[in-house]
Amino acid sequence: MPQITRDSLLTLEGYAKVRPQMRAEVMAHKKNRMVELGAHVTLIFEDEQTMRYQIQEMLRAERTFEDAGIQDELDAYNPLIPDGTNWKATMMIQYPDPDERKIALAKLKGIENRVWAQVADQAKTFAIADEDMERENEEKTSAVHFLRFELDPASIAAAKAGSPVRMGIDLAAYAVEATTLAEKTRAALVVDLA
Numbered sequence: 001m002p003q004i005t006r007d008s009l010l011t012l013e014g015y016a017k018v019r020p021q022m023r024a025e026v027m028a029h030k031k032n033r034m035v036e037l038g039a040h041v042t043l044i045f046e047d048e049q050t051m052r053y054q055i056q057e058m059l060r061a062e063r064t065f066e067d068a069g070i071q072d073e074l075d076a077y078n079p080l081i082p083d084g085t086n087w088k089a090t091m092m093i094q095y096p097d098p099d100e101r102k103i104a105l106a107k108l109k110g111i112e113n114r115v116w117a118q119v120a121d122q123a124k125t126f127a128i129a130d131e132d133m134e135r136e137n138e139e140k141t142s143a144v145h146f147l148r149f150e151l152d153p154a155s156i157a158a159a160k161a162g163s164p165v166r167m168g169i170d171l172a173a174y175a176v177e178a179t180t181l182a183e184k185t186r187a188a189l190v191v192d193l194a
Contacts, residue, residue, distance in 0.1 A: 009052075011065070040093055041174070091129075092143065119151070127149055
């Protein structure tokens with residue numbers, strides 16, 4: 001899959017002109033790339049479009065226009081673009097109440113390694129989490145994790161052939177039974193596979 005390059009990014013001025021339109025397009029695009037697993041876990045499946053928007057937003061927020069700063073953002077976000085054999089997602093654990101969130105994150109240690117995807121009747125593919133840095137400590141897990149689901153050739157072929165995709169979480173403190181993805185979501189994720 002294509003990576004985002006320095007030359008393919010808009011300047012800060014150019015981005016300012018198209019930002020409202022780009023934001024609307026990305027928000028609409030993300031709707032078909034979101035999967036809710038239970039009441040508190042949301043996966044947002046990333047791709048080139050979502051990461052391009054994220055980079056442009058970071059450059060805007062930090063007023064970054066120097067090559068080194070731009071390269072830092074590219075280095076941080078390009079790894080989150082699927083590369084043809086996987087799906088990559090940002091997992092958010094959301095509890096509106098801060099006290100409830102603190103208690104939940106302590107109970108949910110290890111959840112990032114227990115999220116799975118399954119295509120048709122193939123074996124479950126468990127997420128590989130946080131390859132950039134450890135996001136869990138002795139007391140709790142993080143509210144945000146980055147996941148990669150590395151699919152085998154049979155699962156990729158089945159997904160491309162239109163087979164259902166299910167996802168769930170195998171963690172005693174937050175078990176989510178197999179959830180079959182909506183067709184719009186399944187179709188959006190298949191595009192990530194080479």
